[in-house]
Amino acid sequence: MTEEHSTAGTAIDTSVPHSARIWNYWLGGKDNYAVDREAGDQFSAIYPGIVDIARADRAFLGRVIRYLAGEAGVRQFLDVGTGLPTADNTHQVAQRVAPQSRIVYVDNDPLVLAHARALLTSSEEGATSFVDADMGDAEKVLAEAAQWLDLTQPVALTFMGVLGHVIDYDQARSIVAGLLDGLPAGSYLSINDSVNTSEALEEALRVYEASGAVPYRTRTPEQFAGYFEGLELVEPGVVNVDDWRPDPGSPRGPEIPQLGGVGRKP
Amino acid sequence: MSTVQRDTEPADSLGPTVSRMILGNQLHRYREAAGVSPDRAGYEIRASRSKISRMENGRVGFKERDVSDLLALYGIEDEETYAALIALARQANSPGWWSKYGDIMSDWFEEYLGLEAAASVLRTFELQFVHGLFQTEDYARAVTMLGNSAAPADEIDRRVSLRLKRQDLLTGPRPPQVWTVVDEGALRRPVGGRKVMRGQLNRLIEVTEMRHVTIQVVPFSRGGHAAAGGSFSVLRFGDADVPDVVYIEQLTSALYLDKREDVDHYLEVMNNLSTEALTPALTARFIAEIIKET
Numbered sequence: 181m182t183e184e185h186s187t188a189g190t191a192i193d194t195s196v197p198h199s200a201r202i203w204n205y206w207l208g209g210k211d212n213y214a215v216d217r218e219a220g221d222q223f224s225a226i227y228p229g230i231v232d233i234a235r236a237d238r239a240f241l242g243r244v245i246r247y248l249a250g251e252a253g254v255r256q257f258l259d260v261g262t263g264l265p266t267a268d269n270t271h272q273v274a275q276r277v278a279p280q281s282r283i284v285y286v287d288n289d290p291l292v293l294a295h296a297r298a299l300l301t302s303s304e305e306g307a308t309s310f311v312d313a314d315m316g317d318a319e320k321v322l323a324e325a326a327q328w329l330d331l332t333q334p335v336a337l338t339f340m341g342v343l344g345h346v347i348d349y350d351q352a353r354s355i356v357a358g359l360l361d362g363l364p365a366g367s368y369l370s371i372n373d374s375v376n377t378s379e380a381l382e383e384a385l386r387v388y389e390a391s392g393a394v395p396y397r398t399r400t401p402e403q404f405a406g407y408f409e410g411l412e413l414v415e416p417g418v419v420n421v422d423d424w425r426p427d428p429g430s431p432r433g434p435e436i437p438q439l440g441g442v443g444r445k446p
Numbered sequence: 447m448s449t450v451q452r453d454t455e456p457a458d459s460l461g462p463t464v465s466r467m468i469l470g471n472q473l474h475r476y477r478e479a480a481g482v483s484p485d486r487a488g489y490e491i492r493a494s495r496s497k498i499s500r501m502e503n504g505r506v507g508f509k510e511r512d513v514s515d516l517l518a519l520y521g522i523e524d525e526e527t528y529a530a531l532i533a534l535a536r537q538a539n540s541p542g543w544w545s546k547y548g549d550i551m552s553d554w555f556e557e558y559l560g561l562e563a564a565a566s567v568l569r570t571f572e573l574q575f576v577h578g579l580f581q582t583e584d585y586a587r588a589v590t591m592l593g594n595s596a597a598p599a600d601e602i603d604r605r606v607s608l609r610l611k612r613q614d615l616l617t618g619p620r621p622p623q624v625w626t627v628v629d630e631g632a633l634r635r636p637v638g639g640r641k642v643m644r645g646q647l648n649r650l651i652e653v654t655e656m657r658h659v660t661i662q663v664v665p666f667s668r669g670g671h672a673a674a675g676g677s678f679s680v681l682r683f684g685d686a687d688v689p690d691v692v693y694i695e696q697l698t699s700a701l702y703l704d705k706r707e708d709v710d711h712y713l714e715v716m717n718n719l720s721t722e723a724l725t726p727a728l729t730a731r732f733i734a735e736i737i738k739e740t
Contacts, residue, residue, distance in 0.1 A: 213713070298625040
C-alpha cells in the first residue's frame, strides 16, 4: 500500500454531520451516527429525492465500471472520492469483469481511508491501493497512483458525486483537467453530479450547509457538460444518470437532477 | 421475501445465532404490519410479552409450532414465505460446531462464537492480549493457564483446542473480514515468555498477509486513546436488517449491546481508534521492529 503517512489522520469531529456517513445512511448502510441520520432526515424532508439520487448514483457507477472494464477493456482505475464502503465498490465491479483490474482510491477523509484500507480488499489477481490526498493536489495523486498503475497505459478516472465539494466551478474544471493531463490517450473520464434544476434540492443543500456540514454545490447542465470538453463522449453522451446505458428491463427511477457521462481522451 | 433469501444456502452455512436474529426480525416486522400487540402475540403461543420481545430480538430459540401459530396470527399465508421461515426456525435450533465444548464453555461465550461465525465484518479492539483468532497454540496455552491455573491438564488441552478450532473461521469458505486495532501493550507483554511471544508476533505478521485480515497498532507514542474502557468487538452481519452487535467480555459474563444508541457510541470509539492507529502497512513494519526487541 502507498502509505507515507503514519496514521489515517486526525480525530473525527462527531458533533457535525459527515458527508460520507450521511450517504451511507441514505444507502441503507450501518456506518452512521445519530447526527448523520438527523441531518439525512432533515435533508430528505425537504428533498425526498435524495434517496433516489443516492441509489441512482451507485447504479450508474456500477454500469459505468462494467462498461469500462468490459467493452472498453480498461484495467486501471483511479477512483477519486471513495466514500465509505458499500455493496458494489469500484474494484468489486471491475474485478468481477476482469479480476486483474488495479484500482487506486483517492480520498482525504480519515474515516473513509481507514475503512477503505481495511475493507476494500482486492482480488488475488488485481490490486487496490489508497492515496491520502486532496483531489486538487494532482501532482501528489498522480505520483502515488504511479506506484500502482502504469500511467503509460489507459486509466479510467472517475469522480462519482464528489465534484460539488469544490465550491468554485472553474477550480473543479482544473482539478479534472489536472488529473486527466497525467493520463495517456485512450484513458477515460466518468463523472456524475447534481445539477441546479430542482429548487427543492437547492433548498435542502442550503439548509444542509447551514447545519455546519461541508457545503455541496450543484452546477448548470452546461457546466456539467463542460467537464468533458475535448473528449470523445461515449454513447449516449451526457444524460440523466438513469438513462446512461440502463440495464435492459430495469425500471426507470423517479426524475432526479443528476447527470452522468463517460468521455474518452483522444 | 428478500430478507430471507439466504434460506437457499446450505443449512449449516448460516449458523443458529444469525438464523435466530433474522427470524426474530421478520416476526417483528410481520407483527407490526399486522397491528398485533406483543401481549396478544404472547397469548397466542401461551407465553409472556417479554418472551415475544426476546424471540424478536433473536435471543432465544424457536419452537416450530410457535412460529407457525404466530405466522397464522399475522395473516402470513404465502406458502413460500411460510416454508422459508420454518426452515430458519430449524436452523436456529441446530447446534454449532462449538456445542461439543459446552462443558468447558460458558453460555455467553457460546453465544459469542455463534455471532462470530455469522459475522461479515468483525472489528475488535485488544488492550491486553492478541485476539483469539490470531493466537498461536503456545500463546493460547499460556493465556488459558493464566485464567485456569488449577485446571487438570486434559481440560487445559481441550480449552486450547477450542481456541484453535475457532480459528478455522479464518480459512473457511466464507471468512468474515477481521479488522483489529491492538494496543502496543498487548504486543509487548511477553505472555508465555519471550520465545512464545516472538512466535506469536511472527504469526501476527503472517495473518496480516491474509486479504481479509487487517491489523492496526496503537503505539504508546499515541498517548491516551479513544477506548477509555477495555477491549471490545463490533460485529456486523451481511443482512441489512440485522443490527451491529457490540460484545464486551467481562470476568464472569459478557455484555451484548445492539441498541442503536449503544452501538453508535462504540462504533464511534472504534472508528476513532482506527483513524488514530498506525495504518496496516506501517503496523507490519512496527511489529517487525518489536520482534527484534523481544
